[in-house]
Amino acid sequence: MDKQKIIELIDSNAVKAESVISEKIKIWAEYELFSAYWWLGVALTVVPWVIWFIFRPKYSTDRLLYVGLMVMVFSMTADVLGDQFALWHYRFNVIPILPTYIPWDLTLMPVTIMLILQIKPNSNVYLKALLFALISSYIAEPIFHWLGVYNPKNWRYTYSVMIQFLLFLAANYMLKSRNEFEQIR
Incomplete structure (x- = not known):
């Protein structure tokens, strides 16, 4: 096939994608924006950060935010891939042009992990990782599915357990192994 x-083909595909995104924005503006689901998403984006800000150990703020950023990047990347490969999709987005659920990726995942990491920091990390993985996979995901926000089209909650477990262990490793920050107490 020649370059032209x-x-x-690439340009034709881009035009189709732009059309779908434009339609998605129209639906969002007319039906989702300022709905109860939209406000829930805004609250889930803001409130956990306020709670974390109040209860965080001030001496470990930089270290925890570093870990939180890593969790955000991983969560958002995984969500984009899951959406693009039709494994799942989200409805009722806070921001319409992203195929991810902003409250989950930029707030709930990182803040929950940061809070768990700072509670009893010397306790068994594997137990904490397992509890996080089980709660996020078998409680949080089903709640968002039940609410209609999350649609696991070709995904099972069980698939998430190992991913969440490893994500927590990676976050713990980053928290404890970096020498540029003061150790968490």
Whole structure:
């Protein structure tokens, strides 16, 4: 296939994607924006950060935010991939152009992990990782599914357990292994 034909195919695909995104924004503006689900998403985006800000150990703020940023990047990347490969999708987005659920990726995942990490920091990390993985996979995901926000089209909650477990262990490793920050107490 020649270069011009490839360019035409790519451009045609981009036009289709732009049309779908434009339609998604119209639906969001007309039906989702300022709905109860939208306000729930805004609250889930803001309130956990306020709680974390109040209860965080001030001496470990930088270290915990570093870990939180890593969790955000991983969560958002995984959500984009899951959406693009039709494993799941989200409804009632806070921001319409992202295929992820902002409250989950930028707040609930990182803040929950940061809070759990700072509670009894010397306790068994594998137990904490397992509890986090089980609660997020078998309680949080089903609640969002029941609410209609999350649609696990080709995904089972069980698939998330190992991912959440490893994510927590990676976050713990980053928290405890970095020498540029003061150790968590």
